[in-house]
Amino acid sequence: MKNIHVWICRGCDIGQSLDLAALEKVAKAAGHRDLSVACHSHDCLCGEAGAGQLAQAVRDGAKALVVAGCSPRFNADQFTFDGCFTERVNLRELVVWSHPAHNEDTQMLAEDYLRMGIARAGKAMIPEPFRTEIDKTILVVGGGPTGMTAAAEAAKAGYQVVLVEKEPQLGGWLKRFSRLFPKQAPYRELEPADLEGYIRRIQADKRITVCCGTTLEKVTGAPGQFDVTLSGPGVSRRIRVGAIVQATGWKPYDATRLGHLGYGQSPNVITNVQMEELAASGKILRPSDGQPARRIAFIQCAGSRDKNHLPYCSAVCCRVSLKQALWVRELDPQAQAYIFYKDIRTPGQYEDFYRRVQEDPGIALTKGEVVSVEAAAGGNLIVHVNNTLLGPHLQVEAELVVLATGMTPVAADGEAIRRLRDAQAVIAKGEAGAQWDAAQVAVRELAAHEGTAILNLGYRQGPDLPALKYSFPDSHFICFPYESRRTGIYAAGCMRAPQCTAASRRDATGAALKAIQTVELASRGMAVHPRWEDQSYPDFFMQRCTQCKRCTEECPFGALDEDPKGTPLPNPTRCRRCGICLGACPERIISFKDYSIDIVSTMIKSVPIPDQFEEKPRLLGLVCENDAYPALDTAGLQRIPHSAFIRFIPVRCLGSVNVVWIADALARGFDGVLLVGCQSGENYQCHFIRGSELMKTRGQNIREKLKQLALEQERVRVEELAISEFHRLPQIVNEFVEQIQEIGLNPFKE
Amino acid sequence: MASIKPSLEFKRDLVEFGANTFNQCFQCATCSTVCPLSPEKDPFPRKEMLWLQWGLKDRLIRDPDIWLCHYCGQCSQHCPRGANPGETMMALRRCAITRYDWTGISRRLYRSVWWEVGAVVAVGLLVVALFALSGAFTPARMVTTRVAMGTFIPVHWVHISDWVLASLLTFFLLTNSLHMARLMLDGSKPPWSVYVRQLKVLLAQALVQAKWRNCEKPNRWRKHFILVTGYVTMFVLVMFFLPWLQVNGPRFTLLSWLGYYAAFAILYYSGDAMISRWRKREEMHRFSHASDWMFLILLFLTALTGILVNAFRLLDLALPAYLTYVIHLAIAVPMLVVEVPFMKWAHLAYRPLAIYLKAVKEQTRELEGAGRLRALPMATGISAGIGAPAVYSPRSARWWIRFGGLAGGGPSGGAPSRRFQDESHANQR
Numbered sequence A: 001m002k003n004i005h006v007w008i009c010r011g012c013d014i015g016q017s018l019d020l021a022a023l024e025k026v027a028k029a030a031g032h033r034d035l036s037v038a039c040h041s042h043d044c045l046c047g048e049a050g051a052g053q054l055a056q057a058v059r060d061g062a063k064a065l066v067v068a069g070c071s072p073r074f075n076a077d078q079f080t081f082d083g084c085f086t087e088r089v090n091l092r093e094l095v096v097w098s099h100p101a102h103n104e105d106t107q108m109l110a111e112d113y114l115r116m117g118i119a120r121a122g123k124a125m126i127p128e129p130f131r132t133e134i135d136k137t138i139l140v141v142g143g144g145p146t147g148m149t150a151a152a153e154a155a156k157a158g159y160q161v162v163l164v165e166k167e168p169q170l171g172g173w174l175k176r177f178s179r180l181f182p183k184q185a186p187y188r189e190l191e192p193a194d195l196e197g198y199i200r201r202i203q204a205d206k207r208i209t210v211c212c213g214t215t216l217e218k219v220t221g222a223p224g225q226f227d228v229t230l231s232g233p234g235v236s237r238r239i240r241v242g243a244i245v246q247a248t249g250w251k252p253y254d255a256t257r258l259g260h261l262g263y264g265q266s267p268n269v270i271t272n273v274q275m276e277e278l279a280a281s282g283k284i285l286r287p288s289d290g291q292p293a294r295r296i297a298f299i300q301c302a303g304s305r306d307k308n309h310l311p312y313c314s315a316v317c318c319r320v321s322l323k324q325a326l327w328v329r330e331l332d333p334q335a336q337a338y339i340f341y342k343d344i345r346t347p348g349q350y351e352d353f354y355r356r357v358q359e360d361p362g363i364a365l366t367k368g369e370v371v372s373v374e375a376a377a378g379g380n381l382i383v384h385v386n387n388t389l390l391g392p393h394l395q396v397e398a399e400l401v402v403l404a405t406g407m408t409p410v411a412a413d414g415e416a417i418r419r420l421r422d423a424q425a426v427i428a429k430g431e432a433g434a435q436w437d438a439a440q441v442a443v444r445e446l447a448a449h450e451g452t453a454i455l456n457l458g459y460r461q462g463p464d465l466p467a468l469k470y471s472f473p474d475s476h477f478i479c480f481p482y483e484s485r486r487t488g489i490y491a492a493g494c495m496r497a498p499q500c501t502a503a504s505r506r507d508a509t510g511a512a513l514k515a516i517q518t519v520e521l522a523s524r525g526m527a528v529h530p531r532w533e534d535q536s537y538p539d540f541f542m543q544r545c546t547q548c549k550r551c552t553e554e555c556p557f558g559a560l561d562e563d564p565k566g567t568p569l570p571n572p573t574r575c576r577r578c579g580i581c582l583g584a585c586p587e588r589i590i591s592f593k594d595y596s597i598d599i600v601s602t603m604i605k606s607v608p609i610p611d612q613f614e615e616k617p618r619l620l621g622l623v624c625e626n627d628a629y630p631a632l633d634t635a636g637l638q639r640i641p642h643s644a645f646i647r648f649i650p651v652r653c654l655g656s657v658n659v660v661w662i663a664d665a666l667a668r669g670f671d672g673v674l675l676v677g678c679q680s681g682e683n684y685q686c687h688f689i690r691g692s693e694l695m696k697t698r699g700q701n702i703r704e705k706l707k708q709l710a711l712e713q714e715r716v717r718v719e720e721l722a723i724s725e726f727h728r729l730p731q732i733v734n735e736f737v738e739q740i741q742e743i744g745l746n747p748f749k750e
Numbered sequence B: 001m002a003s004i005k006p007s008l009e010f011k012r013d014l015v016e017f018g019a020n021t022f023n024q025c026f027q028c029a030t031c032s033t034v035c036p037l038s039p040e041k042d043p044f045p046r047k048e049m050l051w052l053q054w055g056l057k058d059r060l061i062r063d064p065d066i067w068l069c070h071y072c073g074q075c076s077q078h079c080p081r082g083a084n085p086g087e088t089m090m091a092l093r094r095c096a097i098t099r100y101d102w103t104g105i106s107r108r109l110y111r112s113v114w115w116e117v118g119a120v121v122a123v124g125l126l127v128v129a130l131f132a133l134s135g136a137f138t139p140a141r142m143v144t145t146r147v148a149m150g151t152f153i154p155v156h157w158v159h160i161s162d163w164v165l166a167s168l169l170t171f172f173l174l175t176n177s178l179h180m181a182r183l184m185l186d187g188s189k190p191p192w193s194v195y196v197r198q199l200k201v202l203l204a205q206a207l208v209q210a211k212w213r214n215c216e217k218p219n220r221w222r223k224h225f226i227l228v229t230g231y232v233t234m235f236v237l238v239m240f241f242l243p244w245l246q247v248n249g250p251r252f253t254l255l256s257w258l259g260y261y262a263a264f265a266i267l268y269y270s271g272d273a274m275i276s277r278w279r280k281r282e283e284m285h286r287f288s289h290a291s292d293w294m295f296l297i298l299l300f301l302t303a304l305t306g307i308l309v310n311a312f313r314l315l316d317l318a319l320p321a322y323l324t325y326v327i328h329l330a331i332a333v334p335m336l337v338v339e340v341p342f343m344k345w346a347h348l349a350y351r352p353l354a355i356y357l358k359a360v361k362e363q364t365r366e367l368e369g370a371g372r373l374r375a376l377p378m379a380t381g382i383s384a385g386i387g388a389p390a391v392y393s394p395r396s397a398r399w400w401i402r403f404g405g406l407a408g409g410g411p412s413g414g415a416p417s418r419r420f421q422d423e424s425h426a427n428q429r
Helices: A020-029 A048-059 A092-096 A104-123 A145-156 A172-176 A195-204 A272-280 A317-331 A350-359 A414-429 A434-445 A501-523 A550-554 A580-584 A597-605 A628-637 A659-668 A691-708 A728-743 B008-016 B030-034 B046-053 B057-061 B074-078 B085-100 B105-111 B113-133 B155-185 B192-197 B199-208 B210-214 B218-240 B254-279 B290-314 B318-342 B344-375 B380-387 B394-407 B418-428
Strands: A002-009 A035-042 A064-069 A085-090 A138-141 A161-164 A208-211 A215-220 A226-231 A236-241 A243-246 A250-252 A269-271 A295-302 A336-341 A363-367 A369-375 A381-388 A391-398 A400-405 A407-409 A467-469 A489-491 A619-624 A646-651 A672-677 A716-720
Touching: A002 A020, A002 A048, A002 A104, A020 A035, A020 A104, A035 A048, A035 A104, A048 A064, A064 A104, A085 A092, A085 A104, A092 A104, A092 A628, A104 A597, A104 A646, A138 A145, A138 A236, A138 A501, A145 A161, A145 A172, A145 A195, A145 A208, A145 A243, A145 A501, A172 A272, A195 A208, A243 A501, A269 A272, A272 A317, A272 A400, A295 A317, A295 A369, A295 A381, A295 A391, A317 A336, A317 A350, A317 A363, A317 A400, A336 A381, A350 A363, A363 A381, A363 B046, A381 A400, A414 A434, A414 A467, A489 A501, A550 A580, A580 A691, A597 A646, A597 A659, A619 A628, A619 A659, A619 A728, A628 A646, A628 A728, A646 A728, A659 A672, A659 A691, A672 A691, A672 A728, A691 A716, B008 B046, B008 B085, B030 B046, B030 B074, B046 B057, B046 B085, B057 B085, B074 B085, B085 B105, B085 B155, B085 B344, B105 B113, B105 B318, B113 B290, B113 B318, B155 B218, B155 B318, B155 B344, B192 B199, B192 B344, B199 B210, B199 B344, B210 B218, B218 B254, B254 B290, B290 B318, B290 B344, B318 B344
Parallel strands: A002 A035, A002 A064, A064 A085, A138 A161, A138 A243, A161 A208, A243 A489, A269 A400, A295 A336, A295 A400, A336 A363, A619 A646, A619 A672, A672 A716
Antiparallel strands: A215 A226, A226 A236, A250 A407, A369 A381, A381 A391
8 A cells, every 4th residue: 555645735826716625635635555655744844844744744654745835846856755656736836826815616627636646646656777787988089179079078077988080190180270260369370280190199098099091880889888899000909898979070072063163173262171182282372373373263152141052051161261371371372362252151259250351451351242253364263243242243253263072971861871771771672563663663762872971870760860951960959969769879079060260179079078977877776868868668468568669769869779570679778768659559568666557547537527507627737847847847937827617738848748637637628628739840849750740640649639538639739948938838728728618518518 | 343452451451540440341331321522322331441441552542431420429339349330431541641742741640640740841941941041030030029020021022922832732732632533533524514513512612511501410510611711711810811911010800800800710629629538528639640640730820930930019018029930930931831632631632522523423324314214214214223222322221210119119129229319309300
């Protein structure tokens, strides 16, 4: 028999607004044969005296605490006790701060939240961490400035590092760049690359094993237990690592596509990468005749911010051209540099460098659209520019033209490669039919991905990180840099986003820290971002699995592999505990110790439904706990009222909502179900990438369910909301309640 | 279409004329927006800043707009990059003066302080030498018992010299002005009727600096205007009434009162300008080229010595009066010789002329445009499209700042700064 202690806090207006005696009665009534419920109230549970009382209750053998007071998002540490499950009932933000005091509906709302809390506490168990042997070595893929920095930083933090570089030497692009634009105050003079010193320090570090001329043949396993097969010069060896930093860098945009800017038409039109080599030689001599070039035109955004080429800005080309212009002037005081730009982008303090370059009288800049570059007499070139600040059309004669081309990532799209391989497998089977035709089309479309794999992961969902846009890896790059959709593998440097060396090094440090977090948390059986330190993990009741593969397909993080029959093979250290598998499983065999189909269903069923004649509708709100639930809290904090007919249950992600909950709620007599998640689509905001998108696709199942129950489609509504849109949430709720009242109450009421 | 020819030398040259910050300009157009004089079409000084960054010498020395600026300094005050458009325009004017001058003297004077000082000293010594040659420094001529100016130096000698000098300076100034006009017209041939019709602009500018009155700092126009009345009065007195001025003994006539007015006007306002330049009190006085100092110092000393001559004469101190008179002319003459045709004072001709020529060119273009309109009714839309890719209007922008600010809205969503609001009230006034 489980022993639950309910503590109701009287602080923060709760005592003044609600009938606490009635609440205590409700709490005690929630007990049953397997559950004994004791109930107390206190003036201030988060104070010292209150905390002491709770601790005493735990010492006295309470297996679960139900703390009814403020939102679970506050004072979490205060109400966490070893060996005891704590359920928080949000009477403050969701009830007394957003509803009128001494009101029948408010009181019913508080009572229902209390019942739901007791129901959850009765069912939930304390998670036991998944412990396994963890290797804490960090593998860094790529030996450029990013990779070297990641290795050095991880080593500095005390971790063993294996640094893999496919070229025979470390250094990456820096090997070819001898002078860089300044990276520190006062941002005035060019600085040397100082590659040799850096490489020496890496090689001297005992914690770093450098493997040059080496690629990854195979990576299997999971964070803390990656088995990596390295293929080096003449040798192939296996190592075990705990986490991976991918810093595979960039390659310049293919300038041969820039024929309209003269590339390939004249040898005197070169790219900025070629210009680096030319300037490094100490003299700017024209490729065509070896004569010194004195008038040099730089064309910015050559193939960048252009929908026919690279639609994005590569962030560094402006600074590179400014640097090269300055360099040219240093080498030859008679030289002039003309820079044509769409916008000069020198973010942050680099503005000072822009000013420095502007000070040089030999450098002239203007905004304009470069239309064409044509050959003139003597190997010179005429640059035609439109819409300049100097006039509507402009032409300038130059002896050398430098195209500032952008960066493309050296990365592979794991999901695309997997689709390609699946299609190839279908074709190999050779069974004609619609599937075979579709596979043929897929193979044609995805042909470019053939042979691009870098990490060669042995994951069911593909051998590399999934890409989002322009083949950069998918993660929420603003909120969660370095993250990828493969736990324990972090992207850094120009393969993550175009950036300069200084930013790449910051990236490298961040990614190294992320890798360290992974191995450390894995060693304690805890989840990584965003459910940081969560000790629960999904449990599969395999006897009932039908091998439908929904969980293995839908897991956004590729946590589940498959055996040949299609049975899921869980990898708990890859798992982010979002519960999307739980939402996906039609057999309902996946559960967490503190979050399962049964727990939420019990919570739903604990709410008494007023009969039809009371005219009090009941709505269920399943809200994402990352954005929508905090938004509710904020609305409460702002005292924005919402209808008292809705009961909210926070869910780990909208993707973790199993359709059965909705069916249970409607069958029980709830009049409508509101699902609130994060924005889906290309600019998704979902912390678990695909949760709200999956809920949309599962909508079909929900509609079928509604049809089966002969209920109106409008009774289930899905909304997307950002954490900052707290003012919208009460509006959505009130509108939904009005709509339900128009449709009429659920006929399934008891 | 010919390629533009950026000139590194021209940019380097401008540094010597006092422009060394123009490269900082990043073309935000704040300068043209805040300028109270900048026209709607082709506003300055933004385009001049960019032309200079590209070293477009040919465009700049043909540009009348540099003379449209009266250097109130608002552009420099509001420039977010410290590019000092006001001082850049000033430097362009200095440079332009040297380019209009066909003799090359101006260029030497502007680019070297030693040349400038040397020229002033040389001409000054020449004046002293002329006195000596005329035998003025002999005891017979220097009557010590009473002040006898006419004996020391016969007044008609001075008067004739005045006319000779005036003719010489007019010759240089006129030929330079013609050279300037040829550059600015740049091959276009306005009909005579337009020249005649726009004469009013020339007169208004030459006499009362009409354009300047649109400036938001009326005080400066007033000071300059009083100074101009001082010059003009003095010029007329010296050229036509010298015999009635150069007299002995205390005789106060209308003419002498006019002379005192002119001398004190010049003394006061040149002194005021020097103090302002010394203290860098006003925006247009923050940067001072050697030529600016030289002009003010000579002007001030000329007026001061002129008054001293008078004072000694009235006090009946003969020798001091004679010597101060020599010194007075040894300052005034070099000032006129150096400044009027070759240096800063040439703006008395160049500025009205540039404003006049711009008006002439604009009216000519309007007439031509109207003619084309009749001839090719279909083509106008296209030509307008090509000619004006982005019509930029500083006046409408200022209107927006003024009224958009009061309405509390705007493209950036926020209310404009208080500074702009305050100025907008000044605008309305």
